[in-house]
Structure formats: C-alpha cells, structure tokens
Amino acid sequence: MKQLLKDLIRTKPTLEHGERAAAEVLAGYFQQHGIEAAVDIWDDKRANITAHIKSDGQKPALLFGAHLDVVPAGQEAWQSPPFEPAERDGRIYGRGSTDMKGGLSAAATAIVEILEEGFPLQGDLILTATAGEETDSCGVYRFVERYKNKLPNLVGVIVPEPTDFTIVTAHRGICWLRIITHGRTAHSSMPQTGVNAVMKMNRLITHLTEMQLIHTPDPLLGSPSMSINRIEGGNAPNVVPDRCWIQVDIRVVPGLEPEDVIEQIRGLCTRLAGEDSDFRADIELIRAVPALHVEEDSSFVQTVCKAVDIDKTVAVGYTTDGPHFAQLGAPLVIFGPGHSHVCHKPDECVEIQDLEKGKQYFKKIIRAFLA
Ligand SMILES: [Zn+2]
Secondary structure (H helix, E strand, O other): OOHHHHHHHHOOOOOOOOOOOHHHHHHHHHHHHHEEEEEEOOOOOOOEEEEEEEOOOOOOEEEEEEOOOOOOOOOOOOOOOOOOOOEEEEEEEEOHHHHHHHHHHHHHHHHHHHOOOOOOOOOOOOEEOOOOOOOOHHHHHHHHHHOOOOOOOOOEEOOOOOOOEEEEEEEOOOEEEEEEEOOOOOOOOOOHHHHHHHHHHHHHHHHHHHOOOOOOEEEEOOOOEEEEEEEEEEEOOOOOOEEEEEEEEEEEOOOOOOHHHHHHHHHHHHHHHHHOOOOEEEEEEEEOOOOOOOOOHHEEEEEEEEHHHOEEEEEEEOOOOHHEEEEEEOOOEEEEOOOOHOOOOOOOOOHHHHHHHHHHHHHHHHHHHHH
C-alpha cells in the first residue's frame, strides 16, 4: 500500500501533467493482482481508471469514487521535493499523499486483499478514480456519462477523501465566477481621457466584500462563503487598462443555486452602473457543483456507520466530486484517511497508521454490503 501511494505521488498528476501516468500506475497495480482495469484516456494526458469486479449479482454493487489529480505544489518551499515521496516520522510526505492518493491507495489495497482472501462477493465491487476534481470535474462527468447505463444497481458510493475518518454526508457546493470590468484605454499621462477597468474593479471588489448573499441558512451547512482568489488587469505600465477580471469562489448551501448568486451580483453591478455611467461588468459561471445532503437515516449511511463503528455523521464546508457521483442515483458518504487541514499546502503528508486503518475500514464496509 505504501509503495502504491509513493508510485502514485511520483506521477505528478497536476492539471499541467495530466492523470494518465497515475491511471497507468493504478492499472498496473490491479493487473499485478489479477484484476482487470480499464484506463480511459483523452487529450493524450487526461485519464480515468475503472476496475469493475463482477459477482453473481445477488446484491447491488458498491462503488468507490476517487480522484487522480492533485493541486500544484505551490510557491512555498517544501522540506522535501513534493513529487518525490519521503517517509519520515511515521508519515509519507508528498503532494497528494492526503488529497487523495492516501484514500485511493487504501481503497485499492482493500479491494485486492478482500479478493485474495477469497471473499465471495455477492454484489459487484467497482473502483473508479477520475481526472480533474481540483479544476473542473471533467473526469467524473465523463465517468458518469460513459458508465451510467453500464453499471449494475448501486447500493451506494464511498468517496475516500480525507475526512479523518468522520462520516461526511453533507457539504456545500461550488459556484466559481469570473467577473470582468470593462474600460477604455488611454495614455496614462492623461487618465481622465480613458476609463480605468482596474479602478472599476476596485469599486466592485469593495462592494462584493461587503455583500451578504441572500439565502436561507441551512441547519447543517450554515451560510455561503465568498473568496476573491484571482485578479488580472492591464497590459502596460503607461496604458489605462480597458479590462480587468477576478475569479471568485463562492461556496453555496442547498437552495442557493448558481443562477441566484449571479442574479444577486448582477443586481449589484446594475446598481453600480446606475451611480456611474462608465461602469460596465460581465459575469461568467466557470464551474458549478451542487451542495450535497444525504439522509443520515438512510439504510446505506446506517450500514456504513455500523460497519466502521462510528455513529456520528458530519457536514463540512469544503466540496468534493460527491454530488457528481450522486447523479448515478445512489446514496453516498465521504469517508477516508487523512486530515483535510494538510491538503493543498506545503509538506502535505499522511500518517502511515491511518492508511492501514483506512484499508481495514474499507474492508469492513465491503464485507457489510457484499457479504
Ligand atoms: Zn480531494
């Protein structure tokens, strides 16, 4: 399991490099243990991998849905190179060790061990690991589209993201926007002859940061959040800029749809344009993932809880590909090894004992549904 994790980290499956090498490493691992896995490659470097272990089909199937990609290493220094896995102090360090190569390795190893122990499956066992979760969910869209008519009935989906072994049944959704302000170029020695798109954006940002999105607070997930995470504008130090854009990450709660968010921000822009005839802005939706809320009392969730002997489910603020897997029409929980607070940061690491624990938990879950 440690070796598989290290091999996966080395493949550097960022957006730039793609997931193909990671998919091939995992396919090789399965193959070594006599399990066929299908690698689906597109755009030369993007890939999903799916292993479908068939049974006599007496019971509905169990699906593990993971992602292969990782975020880039970032600008801050790491203690050891991010894509050269290092083992020290009982941990494995490397980009993706927690998010989510750790959970993926634990689930893949659990499947291999269960089969090697001769466990008779009464329902199909499926693992898929998809591309692009950190950027646009392209892989899970592709998986759902290609497999929705091929898959047997599912009892449920386990998403082995790092939840530190809490059973997550609800999370907020994503609404990513690009907002562009427009202006008119001019020589910057005579700024009054142009319209400065950066200054218009400055005004918009001031209002955005004070804005409260109108919503109904969710009893589990609370309120939406908004974070302005990218900005770009202008072409030269001596030209009044005619364009400036920002990217905004809004985490939505159930009932607050991307269209509602856009509508409300458009309302703000209309108000600003009313006060300033030179103000002009466009809003584009870049990405939307719905919020997730699975019934805690459903028999799937209760069976997972009983299998791992954890009786509490939780709601979290971050977002996963879970809602896309939920399109398959099955209940779902997010549950896996690793702490979410080390994700997307330098010196990302996973405790080796948590990998082991994760594998044991996944074996218990497989037995609970497929025995
Ligand atoms: Zn993740």
